[in-house]
Amino acid sequence: MAPHKAPDSSRRSDRSRRAIYDAALALVGESGYRRTTIEGIAARAGVGKQTIYRWWPSKAAVLMEAFLDLAARAAEEAGPQADGGADPQAGAAEYGIPDTGDLAADLKLVLRATVDELNDPLMEAPTRALTAEGIVDAKLGAEFVEKLLDPQLALYVTRLEAAKEAGQLRPDADPRIALELLIAPLTHRWLLRTLPLTHAYADTIVDYALGGLTPRP
Known part of the structure; x- marks a missing residue:
């Protein structure tokens, strides 16, 4: 008789965590941030609410982690070539913005990828909900900026600083404003x-942005 194998608690936890992520993102997309509750997330995920409270201190923490996970998975699926680096509202910062020497082409690649992500229904609903709630909830908004927005903006700054060093931008250009x-x-x-x-x-x-709007001599 084969020996009894104990359940893998880590695998079970991963499944539960993934179910909670999916439930949180679905509910915030369907009902908005304010109507989404820990009880609702637990019911949709098929877990007890005590499981959620054991892992996260608040609804905001659940949703933020779920959203960051979604953004990371989207970047992994896209890969370094397609991702091009950065969505200012969503996506992961692990690949950076390409530097082919053609600043305009590199920026167009990144902004086109951003358009695709913002138009993706899977990303749009939670992004819109968290963006709106971050305006009225200062703590959530600050966390959104710190954990998602700032790492993405840093990629633009790095690429624009490289362009300035290469003489592709005026010497006094501020990369952050650019x-x-x-x-x-x-x-x-x-x-x-x-x-x-x-x-x-x-x-x-x-x-x-690169060419300006005024006529050149």
Whole structure:
């Protein structure tokens, strides 16, 4: 008779954690942040709420970790070539922004990837919910910036500093302000939903940011 094998508690914990992540993201997309509860997450995940409280101190902590996990998985699936580095609202910071020597092409690649992620229903609903809640919940907003936004923005700064050293930007250009010229229009259009978010729009942002709007002699 084969010896009885004890259940793998770590595997069971991983399954439960994944179920909680999925439940939290689904609920915040369906009902919004404020209507999402620990009880609702537990019921959707098929776990006891005490399991959630054992691992996380609050609903915000669950959702933030679930969202960071989603962003990391999205970056892994895309890979370093497709990901190009950075979504200012979502995605992982592990690959960096490419440096082919062509700054415009590199930035267009990254912003096109950002457009694709912001238009992806799986990413859009939780991103929109957490972004909105972060405006009214200062603590959640600060955590969102610290854990997700700042690491992504740092990639832009690194790439733009390299471009400045290579003489592709003016010597007095502030990389932080420069990256805002790229990210802010994309985020503004996405938040307001007034016009479509497209690759062509992303390309135009790069052209305007790098070339300026005033005529050149």
